Amino acid sequence: MFQTFDSPTTPQAGPPRLKALRKEMAKDGLAGFMVPRADAHQGEYVAPHDDRLAWLTGFTGSAGFCIVLPEIAGVFVDGRYTVQVKAQVAQPDYTPVDWPATRPGPWLRENLSSGAVGYDPWLHAVAEIEALEQALDGSSVGLVPHRNLVDRIWADQPAPPKGAIKPYPIEFAGEPHDSKRKRLAAELKKAGHRAAVITLPDSIAWLLNVRGSDIPKNPVPHCFAILHDTGMVDLLALPDKVDDGLKAHLGKDVHLNGPKAFPTVLQSLDGPVRIDPASCPVWVKLQLEEDGIAIARGSDPCIMPKASKSEAELNGTREAHLRDAAAMCRFLHWFDSADKTALTEIDLVTALEGFRRETNSLLDISFDTIAGAGPNGALPHYRVTTETNRTLADGALIVVDSGGQYYDGTTDITRTLVVGQPGAAEKAAYTRVLQGMIAISRLRFPQGVAGMHLDAIARQNLWMAGMDYDHGTGHGVGTYLCVHEGPQRLARSGDVPFRAGMILSNEPGYYREGAFGIRIENLIVVQEARAIAGGDAHRQMYEFETITWVPIETRLIDTELLTTAERDWINAYHRSVRARIAPRLDGEVAIWLHHATEPI
Incomplete structure (x- = not known):
């Protein structure tokens, strides 16, 4: 099994760790210390070595941070985690804070009269710290870069990952890395930038056509890179990650250095050197300033080219989704044939991973499978453990959100299932969510439109019923890379205009705390x-x-709420599912697919 069902944290562990951290703060004369869920590479995902927020507080969500002061420790989380954080952190030792409704600057002004708040300059991006400094301007509270105090007290901290960096086949990448380097270098030269510092692991993986294993479920390597305007790259990676095969793949224009050489390599640069304020650690900016090297601000040069997939990447992703859809259909047939009230959430997760493994192509799951039954489904990022494992009950809805990592693509799919007969409220909410997904699927829109312009279209039927959901409607997805990929987002915060080749999720939802999720x-x-x-x-x-291409559960649809166009879309979608997936199935599963895709 790629997925485990242990509970990595407990609320009880938090208070003594908090006490130890405050002792270190007092020793160093700090009035506060910030603990983000981040590593030096500033990606969304962290290795166990860098999961400091979870270790300190018990909160295991994918986004958030903690600010520890002498009398209060605020754990800042967004709407996806307001229920989860209350269950995972010890209160009142830790205080959940609704973020971004409450921002750290005003919160610090309210809870700290004066003093220095320390932060690890490797773990915070330039734009984040600058925004917080601006919010604190005029107060007696200041920010200071400081050694990481959590590392000082974390006695059994896991070692940093050392996964090998491997070449990624050209038939899937679609473009040689020397072509990518030269193309991006030309853009740097056009902008007048001599070099660009790249810290995001998936950017480096895409640029050099490599993959790694340093982040669970995400095939990326931990390393740093500097792209020069000549097309040459300095790659800073642990020697343990590199073998002769990789050296041959990279060639003479990619110079290998150990991470300890980072200060020396930066010192050798001629400016202007581009940094991306959204992802560049403060440490890099401080180092360049100390060396007197001119800094230019701009986006990571890989971000937009990586987001717009090549035809080879898209063809691979399409095939990965067909393969994954066949596995999903086998799972859904198994579920429909089972004695459902004898099953648990862990049974669902185990079975689904098994069907994906049977493809003989699965390299990993793309994230821990979410299988939330009844009230657990109301937690958008629920992760089942042996302690929370719930037996399916008659009438319960089950949110199953899962995906696979294959050489040719990354998948992510959610279906809401039902045990027995659903209630009228559940059917109405499900139909409104489905209407939102259909509305996005049918859209046409002009060039220049971004996710922030489209997100409301997925919500309109929910809004008309006084309902909503506290997450974006969609995120970018990589190709055998991270299942969450920027900069494109189908969300209120998505300000990057869509371009051809971008892959997005389309996933509206609805969650009724203590009852059900969709x-x-x-x-x-x-x-x-x-x-x-x-x-x-x-x-x-x-x-x-x-x-x-996976059937949508029609037993949950209130057809009276559908328009003719929506009904036609569902039937057309199911015809396409049958045409594409039936040839990949046989026996009882093929018969099941035929029934599951009957017109409504």
Whole structure:
């Protein structure tokens, strides 16, 4: 099993660790210390070595941070985790804070009259610290870069990961890395930048056509890179990660150094050197300033090219989704055939991973499978453990959100299932969520539109019923990379205009605390829209290509709420599912698929 069901943290462990941290703060004359969920590479995911927030507080969500002061320790989490954080942290030792409704600057002003708040400059991005400094301007509270105090008290901290860096086959990458390097170097030169510091692991993996194993469920390596305007790259990685095969793949224009050489390599640069304030650690900026090297601000040069997939990447991803869909159909047939009230959430997770393994292509799951039954489904990022494992009950809804990592692509799919007969409230909410997913799937939109412009379209039917959900409607997805990939987002915060080739999730939901949860998710690709007679010939329009092909649970649909267009979309989608997936199935599963895709 790739997934485990242990409980990595307990609320009881937090208070003594908090006491030890405050002792170190007092020893160093600090009035506060910030503990983010981040590592030196500033990606979304962290290795066990860097999971300091979970170790200190007990909170295991994928986003958040803690600010520890002498009398209060605020754990800042967004709407996805407001229920989870209360269950995972010891209160009142830790105080959950609704973020971003409450921002750290005003919170510090309210809870600290004066003093220095320390932070590890490796673990905070430039833009984050600058925004907080601006919010504290005029107060008697200041920020100071400082040695990490959590590392000082974490006696059994896991060692940093040392996974090998491996070449990624050109048939899946679609473009040699020397071509990528030269293409991006030309953009640097055009901007007048001599070099760019790249810290995001998936950016480096994409640029050099490599993959790694330093982050669970995400095939990326821990390393740093500096791209020069000549196309040459300095790659800073532990020697244990590199073998002769990798050296041959990288070639003479990629110079290998150990991470300890980072200060020396930075010192040797001629400016201006580009840093991305959103992802560059403060340490890099401080080092360049200390060396007197001119700094230029701009985006990570890999971000946008990586987001717009090549045709080889898209073709691979399409095939990965067909393979994954067949495994999902086998799972759904198994579920429908089972004595459901004898099953538990762990049974579902185990069975689904087993069907994916039977493809003989699964390299890992793309995240811990979410299988939340009844009230557990109301936790958007629920992770089942042996302590929380719930037996399925009659009438319960089950949110099953899962995905696989394959050489040719990364999958992510959510289906909401039902045991027995659903209630009227559940069916109505499910239908409104489905209407939102359909609305996004059918969209046409002009060039220049971003996720923030489209997110409300997925919510309109929920809003009309006085409902909503506290997460974005969709996130970017990589190709055998991270299942969450920026900068594109289908969310209120998504300000990057969509481009052809971007992969996104389309996953509206609804969650009623203590009762049930609903989420339905397909992956979609931005593509140029087909021309419409009478339309503006001069206007570039886009639409979405659906690449997930798994039946949607029709027993949960209140058909009276559907429009004719929505009903037609569901039937057309199911015809496509049958046409694409039936040839990959046989026997009882093929018969099940036929029934599951009958018109409504």
